[in-house]
Amino acid sequence: xxxxxxxxxxxxxxxxxxxxxxxxxxxxxxxxxxxxxxxxxxxxxxxxxxxxxxxxxxxxxxxxxxxxxxxxxxxxxxxxxxxxxxxxxxxxxxxxxxxxxxxxxxxxxxxxxxxxxxxxxxxxxxxxxxxxxxxxxxxxxxxxxxxxxxxxxxxxxxxxxxxxxxxxxxxxxxxxxxxxxxxxxxxxxxxxxxxxxxxxxxxxxxxxxxxxxxxxxxxxxxxxxxxxxxxxxxxxxxxxxxxxxxxxxxxxxxxxxxxxxxxxxxxxxxxxxxxxxxxxxxxxxxxxxxxxxxxxxxxxxxxxxxxxxxxxxxxxxxxxxxxxxxxxxxxxxxxxxxxxxxxxxxxxxxxxxxxxxxxxxxxxxxxxxxxxxxxxxxxxxxxxx
Amino acid sequence: xxxxxxxxxxxxxxxxxxxxxxxxxxxxxxxxxxxxxxxxxxxxxxxxxxxxxxxxxxxxxxxxxxxxxxxxxxxxxxxxxxxxxxxxxxxxxxxxxxxxxxxxxxxxxxxxxxxxxxxxxxxxxxxxxxxxxxxxxxxxxxxxxxxxxxxxxxxxxxxxxxxxxxxxxxxxxxxxxxxxxxxxxxxxxxxxxxxxxxxxxxxxxxxxxxxxxxxxxxxxxxxxxxxxxxxxxxxxxxxxxxxxxxxxxxxxxxxxxxxxxxxxxxxxxxxxxxxxxxxxxxxxxxxxxxxxxxxxxxxxxxxxxxxxxxxxxxxxxxxxxxxxxxxxxxxxxxxxxxxxxxxxxxxxxxxxxxxxxxxxxxxxxxxxxxxxxxxxxxxxxxxxxxxxxxxxxxxxxxxxxxxxxxxxxxxxxxxxxxxxxxxxxxxxxxxxxxxxxxxxxxxxxxxxxxxxxxxxxxxxxxxxxxx
Amino acid sequence: xxxxxxxxxxxxxxxxxxxxxxxxxxxxxxxxxxxxxxxxxxxxxxxxxxxxxxxxxxxxxxxxxxxxxxxxxxxxxxxxxxxxxxxxxxxxxxxxxxxxxxxx
Numbered sequence: 001x002x003x004x005x006x007x008x009x010x011x012x013x014x015x016x017x018x019x020x021x022x023x024x025x026x027x028x029x030x031x032x033x034x035x036x037x038x039x040x041x042x043x044x045x046x047x048x049x050x051x052x053x054x055x056x057x058x059x060x061x062x063x064x065x066x067x068x069x070x071x072x073x074x075x076x077x078x079x080x081x082x083x084x085x086x087x088x089x090x091x092x093x094x095x096x097x098x099x100x101x102x103x104x105x106x107x108x109x110x111x112x113x114x115x116x117x118x119x120x121x122x123x124x125x126x127x128x129x130x131x132x133x134x135x136x137x138x139x140x141x142x143x144x145x146x147x148x149x150x151x152x153x154x155x156x157x158x159x160x161x162x163x164x165x166x167x168x169x170x171x172x173x174x175x176x177x178x179x180x181x182x183x184x185x186x187x188x189x190x191x192x193x194x195x196x197x198x199x200x201x202x203x204x205x206x207x208x209x210x211x212x213x214x215x216x217x218x219x220x221x222x223x224x225x226x227x228x229x230x231x232x233x234x235x236x237x238x239x240x241x242x243x244x245x246x247x248x249x250x251x252x253x254x255x256x257x258x259x260x261x262x263x264x265x266x267x268x269x270x271x272x273x274x275x276x277x278x279x280x281x282x283x284x285x286x287x288x289x290x291x292x293x294x295x296x297x298x299x300x301x302x303x304x305x306x307x308x309x310x311x312x313x314x315x316x317x318x319x320x321x322x323x324x325x326x327x328x329x330x331x332x333x334x335x336x337x338x339x340x341x342x343x344x345x346x347x348x349x350x351x352x353x354x355x356x357x358x359x360x361x362x363x364x365x366x367x368x369x370x371x372x373x374x375x376x377x378x379x380x381x382x383x384x385x
Numbered sequence: 386x387x388x389x390x391x392x393x394x395x396x397x398x399x400x401x402x403x404x405x406x407x408x409x410x411x412x413x414x415x416x417x418x419x420x421x422x423x424x425x426x427x428x429x430x431x432x433x434x435x436x437x438x439x440x441x442x443x444x445x446x447x448x449x450x451x452x453x454x455x456x457x458x459x460x461x462x463x464x465x466x467x468x469x470x471x472x473x474x475x476x477x478x479x480x481x482x483x484x485x486x487x488x489x490x491x492x493x494x495x496x497x498x499x500x501x502x503x504x505x506x507x508x509x510x511x512x513x514x515x516x517x518x519x520x521x522x523x524x525x526x527x528x529x530x531x532x533x534x535x536x537x538x539x540x541x542x543x544x545x546x547x548x549x550x551x552x553x554x555x556x557x558x559x560x561x562x563x564x565x566x567x568x569x570x571x572x573x574x575x576x577x578x579x580x581x582x583x584x585x586x587x588x589x590x591x592x593x594x595x596x597x598x599x600x601x602x603x604x605x606x607x608x609x610x611x612x613x614x615x616x617x618x619x620x621x622x623x624x625x626x627x628x629x630x631x632x633x634x635x636x637x638x639x640x641x642x643x644x645x646x647x648x649x650x651x652x653x654x655x656x657x658x659x660x661x662x663x664x665x666x667x668x669x670x671x672x673x674x675x676x677x678x679x680x681x682x683x684x685x686x687x688x689x690x691x692x693x694x695x696x697x698x699x700x701x702x703x704x705x706x707x708x709x710x711x712x713x714x715x716x717x718x719x720x721x722x723x724x725x726x727x728x729x730x731x732x733x734x735x736x737x738x739x740x741x742x743x744x745x746x747x748x749x750x751x752x753x754x755x756x757x758x759x760x761x762x763x764x765x766x767x768x769x770x771x772x773x774x775x776x777x778x779x780x781x782x783x784x785x786x787x788x789x790x791x792x793x794x795x796x797x798x799x800x801x802x803x804x805x806x807x808x809x810x811x812x813x814x815x816x817x818x819x820x821x822x823x824x825x826x827x828x829x830x831x832x833x834x835x836x837x838x839x840x841x842x843x844x845x846x847x848x849x850x851x852x
Numbered sequence: 853x854x855x856x857x858x859x860x861x862x863x864x865x866x867x868x869x870x871x872x873x874x875x876x877x878x879x880x881x882x883x884x885x886x887x888x889x890x891x892x893x894x895x896x897x898x899x900x901x902x903x904x905x906x907x908x909x910x911x912x913x914x915x916x917x918x919x920x921x922x923x924x925x926x927x928x929x930x931x932x933x934x935x936x937x938x939x940x941x942x943x944x945x946x947x948x949x950x951x952x953x954x955x956x
Contacts, residue, residue: 152790
């Protein structure tokens with residue numbers, strides 16, 4: 001028995017972007033149906049490192065990141081749980097003079113964005129963080145960046161959206177998406193057909209297919225960051241660590257487990273990925289170098305996931321250039337967790353106003369395609385409920 | 386042996402040893418990887434070399450079978466590459482990742498026989514994390530491997546043939562067994578007799594252990610429901626309920642378990658397809674009658690593919706090795722085919738016995754329903770039944786992996802070995818689903834904790850992605 | 853009623869004619885027998901191996917076969933070992949109680 005549905009806004013993908021968009025749209029009074037292929041927050045949004053980080057983002061993303069910072073600060077109010085979110089600080093380490101110069105340049109360039117960065121020299125690092133290994137010669141600290149547990153936070157956005165009246169359908173893969181000039185029709189394996197004037201493409205690493213089907217192919221490639229976690233250890237590190245120029249990133253969860261990310265795994269199929277032995281070996285080596293405190297610890301589990309990367313490592317956010325009512329929000333290159341909640345709000349604004357108060361021009365899909373038309377006017381929509 | 390053929394066997398219990406023997410007999414030189422310091426697996430576990438007890442003392446009525454398997458391995462040593470004290474923690478691209486004495490290495494293979502065995506299947510009761518509470522298998526290891534009893538006044542609880550075997554072994558060794566508490570009833574055991582009679586030797590043994598315990602004044606109670614271990618920081622007593630009411634017996638150690646569960650993490654990592662097995666109430670890697678897994682070149686044998694007992698494990702190990710040989714054109718002679726058929730028939734008869742055991746020592750079907758909210762289910766992460774039920778209700782969870790993400794059940798060091806069964810039962814019950822529908826916890830690398838201090842022989846460094 | 857004679861959780865029933873091995877447990881000099889696992893060495897004269905991190909409750913292992921991972925012990929130099937699969941070695945300095953953390 002096929003269910004036939006209609007709503008104002010259809011959302012493809014129940015990660016943090018799609019779910020926070022659903023929540024924002026409901027607060028604006030739009031009717032929303034979200035179709036998630038598996039379980040909300042089960043993909044990249046749920047298996048990422050958990051960094052809630054502004055520092056280090058390209059300047060183009062900082063307005064979004066600042067906006068998201070406001071959302072994170074109100075997280076419990078918004079989604080009903082604290083999701084283990086702490087504003088512990090994010091420390092980005094330099095291992096060489098050129099790394100340090102890069103950090104200093106960023107410190108200057110990002111000055112207007114309210115991150116309160118503090119440059120620390122080697123002496124200051126040793127004084128404040130005696131557990132750091134010898135290789136770090138300096139660092140940049142963002143005191144109000146932090147980390148959270150993505151496995152809790154991302155599903156909670158979907159739950160909050162449902163509590164506000166969004167119709168969230170899990171285990172609902174979409175087989176066909178069509179547009180007749182005014183409405184999208186999404187078909188799910190003869191179980192459900194959904195019609196809506198707006199479609200938000202929040203399908204994460206798989207969003208490229210949707211874009212392509214509307215003649216807006218983007219050169220997105222999948223990538224598989226590797227995560228490892230230790231047994232619970234005595235707390236020694238509250239802040240989240242990164243390294244300028246790459247390497248590993250590490251944080252210690254409130255329960256004491258250290259979560260460490262770095263390197264690349266490989267895909268098992270279109271949907272699943274796992275860590276490679278090379279990646280695990282790299283994580284082991286680099287962790288001990290960075291954090292000698294872990295030299296007697298163990299890795300108890302590793303995992304990977306699938307992230308979508310565009311060549312400039314910037315996402316695609318904004319109105320479609322081919323199809324009225326189609327709005328994209330995907331391709332976060334492994335850095336979508338912190339800005340995700342702000343992107344959701346922006347997507348909602350794009351539905352309501354055709355524009356966002358936060359600058360997103362840098363993320364236009366047009367940078368990959370030759371635009372035919374820009375749909376900046378809001379097409380006629382169903383009555384908001 | 387063809388230069389390209391590199392068979393590797395993981396596990397040196399009865400299945401792995403018979404597999405190795407079969408390959409060696411046909412001129413192959415397998416690598417046999419054993420996590421333990423000495424071969425024998427769990428059932429024929431050998432104490433450290435300086436221990437003096439005879440095999441008769443160690444293995445009792447199983448001594449002859451044990452000796453045959455253990456001696457066979459001794460004769461194989463010059464013809465195999467035996468890697469003891471070595472953990473296989475991952476597999477990728479035709480190679481296994483090994484950990485031996487803090488050093489990591491890889492082992493390539495052309496064909497793999499997984500005979501990874503089993504652990505106790507745990508259905509927790511209140512107080513099960515108290516010092517002094519161990520598994521039945523653990524109690525057996527203490528005696529067999531270390532010459533110790535787990536306490537001076539021991540209670541054994543649960544169900545399964547192991548329950549009576551261990552109680553007998555303890556009492557015979559001079560330990561004080563103050564009670565044996567079986568969740569199964571005499572009626573269960575009588576009803577199972579027709580199926581159990583296909584292996585009259587094994588049945589007779591079981592009856593012997595029970596009679597011996599009775600004759601030596603060990604209190605046996607059937608149809609019980611465990612209520613919990615009493616004691617703060619140490620075990621003081623065991624409480625249970627039966628048709629006559631609630632009871633308590635003073636003790637300082639408890640061994641418990643409800644039969645066994647298969648170790649399938651490597652099969653999972655290798656990409657083998659799994660299916661839900663109704664009798665074992667578990668997802669197990671699929672295999673054909675010879676033990677071929679769904680992944681080409683991977684063979685499965687013994688308790689690690691499905692609980693079958695030591696004798697059947699020997700047959701399964703040999704059968705899997707014959708399949709490997711046939712698949713590589715090493716052994717398709719009529720004699721080998723006849724032997725393979727004979728082994729398959731014997732394995733088929735085993736199934737009937739296994740059904741009998743399940744009938745005689747049934748999995749307590751109302752366990753999840755009766756588990757109290759305060760019961761600790763995941764002992765690594767301290768997750769209670771209430772945590773599971775509350776989370777499942779609040780988020781509408783019906784999948785065990787989602788429940789794991791939300792509550793941390795199965796996220797600890799043991800990666801769900803001890804809590805996975807109980808967690809799935811509770812999720813199925815509170816979400817109103819059949820057990821199969823909640824899914825299964827997946828094997829992930831490393832299958833056991835690996836140390837940061839693990840040195841690597843070669844590490845080709847690649848530039849990493851920046852954060 | 854506790855057995856007053858029990859010195860620890862495990863009771864040695866047999867095989868006691870093995871060479872002595874000296875080690876330290878929580879700063880106290882102790883004896884075990886060659887061939888003892890760390891678990892046997894400690895539990896034959898004590899009732900706990902470690903403290904579980906989430907709630908701080910006492911643990912003494914569970915499965916004895918390297919599966920449950922509930923017997924990881926700390927040494928004085930900060931190393932970790934799995935008590936049921938590690939043999940006692942002369943001079944081992946083991947801790948079964950959590951250390952008082954340094955002021956940082």
